Amino acid sequence: MKKVVTSLGLLLAVAPAAYAQQDSGLYLGGRVGPSFLEDSCVSDANCGDSELAAGVVTGYNFNNWFALEGTYDYLGRFDTSFDQSGTTLSAAGDLTALTLAPKFAYHLKPDTALYGKVGGAWWNWNSSAGDRDDVSLMGAIGVDHQATDNINVRLEYQHINDMDDGYFSSVDNNLVTVGMTYHFGRTSSEPMPEPMVEEPVMAEPAPEPQMVAEPQTIVLSEAGETELFGFDEATLSPQAAASLQPLINRLLQHEEATATIIGHTDSKGPAAYNQKLSERRAQAVADVFVDAGIDAERLTVMGKGESTPIASNDTVDGRAKNRRVEVTSPEFVYVEVQ
Structure with a gap:
């Protein structure tokens, strides 16, 4: 529990402290979807598994195409097998991950963008065989759509590569989520005013009573x-x-x-x-x-x-x-x- 609280604190710290300012760029939300663990067995036995995952998302938009984003996800409870002194043992545990990465967006429309992220994932496996954690490479792609002035909806695929700590052996995690984020201080973009052209002043007829x-x-x-x-x-x-x-x-x-x-x-x-x-x-x-x-x-x-x-x-x-x-x-x- 202490690690979860610490992780959430680190995740929120990626956003600037001046989030209360107008149009600050800070956003916060959640996501949910299926999580898949691949190659979690040292033998040929198929103990890969799928679980329902859920997490929180926070980030800061510096402009329309670049943001710094972090997530904290509960990826599910999985079974695994590992070799210890020539003996194959098994264990089950809860897998969580904290990610931090730059987010690059390409706008297909003013309110819809494709995006990609490449960064690090600090993951933790709290199991019956012990509590292990490490850092792995993380990548993600997705679609982000502005639904209202303050709310975006998104669809994302995330991959955490080569999680290996002795219990896991080159295990990969794949996560597909739908999510929603609330963007603080954002308002509808106003069109640029047309340049003013001075026109000759014409005398207007007196209005009818x-x-x-x-x-x-x-x-x-x-x-x-x-x-x-x-x-x-x-x-x-x-x-x-x-x-x-x-x-x-x-x-x-x-x-x-x-x-x-x-x-x-x-x-x-x-x-x-x-x-x-x-x-x-x-x-x-x-x-x-x-x-x-x-x-x-x-x-x-x-x-x-x-x-x-x-x-x-x-x-x-x-x-x-x-x-x-x-x-x-x-x-x-x-x-x-x-």
Whole structure:
């Protein structure tokens, strides 16, 4: 355990201490994948093995093509056999490795690069036969892709060559991993600004005066003296249609103007039927606007059935108030013609 803590401390030390600065280049992440141990037997017996490996990755990007990178991986628990005084013995143990290497990248696209690493691997085999460690040559190739402003994903193949300490005999480790790294302080690259070219200053015409039309609402309700709809009908009465004329004139005079038409009912009868009835009545009001020459695309038409009462449905007067169609033209800005 003490060696693992020491290894992680050394791994993090490869990044500069000024990692908190903006765009510092520091990155940190993890990886996981299959690990293969080759030629781990002194005899012809096949005791090579494969295990699931996992580790951490940290590094520092000095520019777009060069970085210094370190990893610490648990490579798996493996069996091996070795010769001792003419006798073949076997042992099983956990294999870990700490690597440090320069990383060189070639960008296929601005956000995708091929990379290679060649460096050293300090490996440790903690087994039933003892605890051994040594340094071997390490090489790796991979693909690194920037997924977001701060996150990269990668696929890597790593090879540690000729691990030989008396228990192992010219053993090689091959590791294939997928990983993710978080890049501190990195932001999206901004395009270079276009060179500024001074253009002659042209006198601009004075802007046309703009006016604001206030919102306007008309509520057609059966609580008033004007008949709105017949019982269980969606045909608008002539008197109710005439009361819409102020809003019709508003939309005819200003192409910027729009209207929202919402139908409502009381709670008598099934809710699903009342919903359909409110939609039919709202459409009947919209048809008056369309017949007056207003484009239907400028109208928002909907029914809300009995869902939004403004009075109690327990009284005749309350139900009459709830049977209504609300027509609202929101605020808009228009240019006043001189």
